[in-house]
Amino acid sequence: MRVPQKLLEHWAVSSQSKACRNAMLAATILAQHRAEILDVDEFFSTRFPAVTQQRLTGHG
Incomplete structure (x- = not known):
């Protein structure tokens, strides 16, 4: 009965490691x-600051 218990313990540790x-x-x-x-x-906000500001405030 020891072998199945060791297999089960190994499976639990292995499963936890994979997770x-x-x-x-x-x-x-x-x-x-x-x-x-x-x-x-950041790229777009430096090139199109007005559009970015509109997006942030919800206007436009």
Whole structure:
């Protein structure tokens, strides 16, 4: 009866490790995407300040 318990313990640890890696990967991808969005917003706000201001205030 020891073998199934060890397999179960190994599966639990392995599953938790994979879930943690997946969560870190997802957080990294989201952070990169957010940085890209901020970069694009900055680019457009320096070239079209009136449009950016309209977007921020909800006018236009």
